[in-house]
Amino acid sequence: KAGKMVYFNNPMWPGEAHSLKVESILYKASSDYQEVLVFESSSYGKVLVLDGIVQLTEKDECAYKEMITHLPLCSIPSPKTVLVVGGGDGGVLAEISRHSSVEHIDICEIDRMVIEVSKKFFPELAAGFEDPRVCLHVGDAVEFLRNVPEGKYDVIIVDSSDPVGPAQELVEKPFFDTLARALRPGGVLCNMAESMWLHTHLIDDMISICREIFKGSVHYAWASVPTYPSGVIGFLICSTEGPAVDFLNPINPIEKLEGAHQHKRELRYYNSQMHKAAFSLPSFLKREVRLL
């Protein structure tokens, strides 16, 4: 209700909750997959919530979408074909479209309601769907990837929700196998990889799986997102065997990116320094996920 605080607690972060003050509820319905809620908050703009978990707020969504997109796309020379798994709000699509080398973007989002709700309440993000290079597939990415030709993509971005609902399968080994098969040699995968403060077991499991499958390299990077539990979110960035990828030194410098895109929107979080810094990890994490 308006004026009330809404609390986000969840088995993914037992014993803690994050709260935001609600000015007004803008949308609330259940899709075939999850409950979809949009509300106007007092201090973070509009907020998109799926099954009681904050997915994005207007104030800080820039950090997540810019980093999950430009960390991989600025790491390889002229990426051409990109796949987004999830990402139904369109924010990542809008970021990918800044890269003039990209010729084709597939997106596979399971829940059509997320796309429609984003078009209505987050038009700046949903503008990503208007790019002529974008091809939308509504369905289960596990199924979609089974029918993708081997080595099709330069980059795959898994912009998923938490593995406690429709996204459960997206952190399991069989899915990573299909991702690796869909990438060309030297291709890059960038996955949402939860919080270093809350999920080191899950991160460790994901890194172990990726180390088996991606023989190029496996790195963990992170960004500050105040409305995500513990205020940070991580990214697992891997490359398949093939041309070496130096993730820590972006080769598509942001200046070029700034000039290349025809968008009037400037980047709000990503830049070359933040790119490099994102791979600097606290000692406890390096020990716990054996990234020493």
Ligand SMILES: NCCCN[C@H]1CC[C@H](N)CC1
């Ligand atoms: N496309 C919007 C972001 C989706 N990813 C988020 C990662 C962290 C989660 N706790 C919530 C969703």
